[in-house]
Amino acid sequence: MSSYDSSAISQVRALRTPGGVQAVVVTLQGEVDLQHSPAVRQQLIDEAGKRPGRLVVDLSAVNYMDSSGVASLVETLQRVRGYGGELILVNPTARVRSIFEIARLDRIFRILTDLGEAMGE
Amino acid sequence: MTSRSAAAPVMVRILSDPKYLCVARSAAERFCTLAGLDAASSHAVGLALDEALANVIRHGYEGRCNQPIHIEFDRVEPGPEGPDPALRIRIRDYGCQVDASAINPRDLDELRPGGLGVHIMRSVMDEIRWRRRGLTGMELEMTKRIAPSAGSAGGCGQERS
Numbered sequence: 718m719s720s721y722d723s724s725a726i727s728q729v730r731a732l733r734t735p736g737g738v739q740a741v742v743v744t745l746q747g748e749v750d751l752q753h754s755p756a757v758r759q760q761l762i763d764e765a766g767k768r769p770g771r772l773v774v775d776l777s778a779v780n781y782m783d784s785s786g787v788a789s790l791v792e793t794l795q796r797v798r799g800y801g802g803e804l805i806l807v808n809p810t811a812r813v814r815s816i817f818e819i820a821r822l823d824r825i826f827r828i829l830t831d832l833g834e835a836m837g838e
Numbered sequence: 839m840t841s842r843s844a845a846a847p848v849m850v851r852i853l854s855d856p857k858y859l860c861v862a863r864s865a866a867e868r869f870c871t872l873a874g875l876d877a878a879s880s881h882a883v884g885l886a887l888d889e890a891l892a893n894v895i896r897h898g899y900e901g902r903c904n905q906p907i908h909i910e911f912d913r914v915e916p917g918p919e920g921p922d923p924a925l926r927i928r929i930r931d932y933g934c935q936v937d938a939s940a941i942n943p944r945d946l947d948e949l950r951p952g953g954l955g956v957h958i959m960r961s962v963m964d965e966i967r968w969r970r971r972g973l974t975g976m977e978l979e980m981t982k983r984i985a986p987s988a989g990s991a992g993g994c995g996q997e998r999s
Contacts, residue, residue: 722857751892752856781863783888784958788951795949812881819961820954821946 718838725753726760727778730767734837738770741834748776749786758789765796772797773835777808782816803827805835847912854895854931855903862909863888866927873913873925874984883925883982886962888930889955890978898933898976906930913984923984924964932975940970 728744737833741764749757774790776782788808797804806828809817817823829835850865852858863884870880891907899905908930915923929981961964965981 728906748860750856750859750888752859783859783885783892784952784954785892786955791949792951796950815882816885818960819958825949830928 721756721759722753723756723760725749725757725779729760729764730785734771738837740771740773740836741767741769742773742775742836744775744778747779749779749789750781750783751785753775754783754785754789757786758792761789761793762796765793765802768800769802771803771805771835773805773807773832775807775832776813777810777832779813780810782809782813784816784820787816787820787822790826791822805829805836807832847910850909850911852891852907852909853903854893854899854905854933855905856895859888859891862891865909866911869911870925873911874923875925875982879982882925882962886959886980886997887927887929890927890980893955894929894931894933894976897936898931898932901927905931914981920983922986925982925984927978927980929978929980930971930975931977935970935974935976936968938970938976941968 725745725747726743727746728742730742732740732742734740743764745757747753761772761774765777772793787838794804804827806826808830809828814823814828818824839982844849848865850862852862866884867880870883871877875883887909894907895901912926914926915924941956943952943960946957957987959980963980963982965979967979969977971977
């Protein structure tokens with residue numbers, strides 16, 4: 718396989734919600750496919766390892782995602798739930814949302830349309 | 839007897855490196871549009887192709903990035919194989935051979951990473967068939983029917999003046 722390509726990770730921010738919950742917002746961009754998902758997976762696993770109360774993944778700038786990207790999010794969801802945290806996906810495009818619907822994961826993930834709502838503002 | 843093809847097939851050859859998946863997806867989406875599929879269906883077919891190629895890279899070639907993959911896109915006109923025109927994609931690799939009957943989607947009620955690719959391919963395409971080819975590799979043929987009301991094939995979106 719190629720070495721990890723981290724260009725799909727735009728930004729990682731550590732924040733605190735108005736309610737005082739420690740939160741991390743990971744902003745992804747571009748195409749999260751087999752080329753980019755290993756780096757995305759590693760970043761998300763690293764962030765989950767810090768055990769924030771809320772891990773938010775902003776998908777608004779992702780224009781393509783395949784099952785390898787979805788698998789990274791499923792693995793992260795399992796880890797976050799494992800320590801009692803919450804994973805929230807924000808604002809996926811219709812195309813990205815469609816793969817969650819095909820995989821019937823739109824009922825498993827908490828998917829919101831607004832980053833402010835995800836932060837509890 | 840096989841169905842007549844409306845136009846010459848388009849063939850794309852890539853190496854089994856994930857960085858070329860975007861090239862194959864783009865080619866698929868553009869061909870689908872030319873063949874008469876709408877934008878959403880063209881995107882879905884690109885996704886199905888992506889999943890098929892990812893399986894070839896991960897399982898057929900076990901992660902090796904310098905192996906050949908041949909992709910052929912074709913629009914098949916109504917005939918003995920079906921009453922509607924259809925988009926047909928063939929993917930040929932030269933990697934590990936597997937028992938085609940053992941390639942099945944997993945139970946979606948089980949929440950775990952991975953194993954979604956075959957489900958996605960079967961959800962998007964109307965027919966999927968794997969077969970062993972010769973002594974090495976597999977050929978995957980995927981077909982998606984094109985609704986009769988869809989636009990005609992072969993146009994480039996421009997009229998000659």
